[in-house]
Amino acid sequence: MYSLPASEARQRWSDLLNHAHREPVGITIRGREQVVVLDADLAHRALAALDDAIDRAAVDAVRAELEDDPETLPLADVARELGIELD
Template identity: 80%
Template sequence: MYNLPATEARQRWSDLIDHAHREPVAITVRGREQVVVLEAELAHRALEALEDAIDRAAVDQARRELADDPETLPLKQVARELGITLG
């Protein structure tokens, strides 16, 4: 990742945008990263992947909780007890 001080980023905005199409650019203030500028398509893919990972973690957690819950009953058993026919 390319680093660029904020003062230079302001002065060379169009160069920063051009560079961000090739690789992410970290904007720094006093040597510390503050924000990252990256190509829109890459940002969208990264956010989608992050959302998918969060969803998978939530499903895994729910499955663990269900597996540990002695009160959990299979759907077929609940339907049978309620007189419901599953398709």
């Protein structure tokens, strides 16, 4: 990832934006990275992937909790007891 100081980023804003379309650009203040400028499409895809990963982790946690619950019954068993046919 390309990196540059905030003072230089202000002076070369147009160049920074052009560069950010090719790869993320880290902006530093006193040598510490503070923000990253990146292409909007990449940012949207990254955030969507992060949301998906969070959702999958939540589903996995619920599944693990249900598997450990001795009172949890499979849907097919409940449907059979109630006389409901599942397709």
